[in-house]
Amino acid sequence: MIWSKNETLSREELEKIQFERLIDTVNTVYEKVPYYRDKMIEAGIKPSDIKSLKDLQKLPFTTKQDMRDTYPFGLFAVDKDELVRIHASSGTTGKPTVVGYTKRDLDTWTECVSRIACMGGAEKSDVSQICFGYGMFTGALGLHYGLENIGSAIVPSSTGNSEKQIMYMKDFETTLLVATPSYALRLAEVASSMGVDIKKELKVKKAVLGSELMTDAMREEIHKVWGDDVLVTSNYGMSELMGPGVSGECEYLDGMHINEDFFIPEIIDPKTGEVLPIGEKGELVITCIFKEALPLIRYRTKDITRLFYEKCKCGRTFCRMENLSGRSDDMLKIRGVNVFPSQIEEVILGVSELGPHYEIVVTREGYTDKLEIRVELKEMTDEYKELERISKKVNSRLKTVLGLDAKISLVSPNTLQRFEGKAKRVKDLRGDK
16 A cells, blocks of 8 residues: 555656755755854855755765754754654763654654555554554654554554563454564564464564664564564664654565655765765765754765665655665774674574574784674584584685684574664674773
């Protein structure tokens, strides 16, 4: 089901909407946000210089550091009494990034999430269980209101108490699961330990997953435990831009459709800031063109992807972003080689003897970087030759993909930490030396 007729607009119609909204947004931030006005003056740009969508490239970037430097409300374009909702990031690496919403912003958010939920197969008849943490994190409430807007019954079970989550799924006959990919796998583990056959005893047929990267290998792993007939889609968003609802996959799983009437995407070279040609991979930059409270201009997401503009088989005409390769700030440089955790995950999940839970540890001895991969076996064995065989297989495949040797540490099943929110797979300890 396609939720909005705007999702099928011609490129000409869509760009007309984008340009009108871009002009309004640029005028708004110039007039109402001193921080933006100062940046534009410094760059020698006035709102009147924006005469086409291509002129977007003239505007300065916005970064997470800008949001921290203006904490809490320095980038807001409305007075605080116009806000009806305030969210914030955890702030684990500095000041939290604060985001706010007017009533119209909440309506826009609901519209965007309704679209991506429909892309993922959501219907009025669904019972949707939301296993995101409710609170300052935008994920849970974003999906909640979007799915509720469609007419789905909501089970706001939040995170934690996984045994009770399985009980709710069974008793309430949940048909749609909202979670991170890693927590979807954790729930399957818990169900198995409870003696629940999720393929036979549960009715989940759709998984709308987000908040962390989902590789194709992770999707296959989810299908193994939840069933091949479950539609597993990924969606994308971040609190700074709005929350979930920026883009999402449809049933054809050929990239995530970006809600282009609300967001203008660009791909840039993360080192130079230069806009790259269509189809090339680089850092995703998003301009929010219909937000009242926090209309970010050219926000650098740090996420690595590429864009496609061909019409999808589903009938939607919005451009699509390829599944993320990772984040530029998640990229590890090990002995001069650029390594994305997603590359390691693809290798691990391609080895039948290994489970989906792993940990990447990077240390430094003297002047040499050391890479260790800790990964769970599916079934424990004490036979040395078998452990050595598996380790060599993993190391060989990693060397082919990365060009690096790694120490492979095989551990018993259910040994590594499990995550209910975003999985934390990497420990880079080189700064501790």
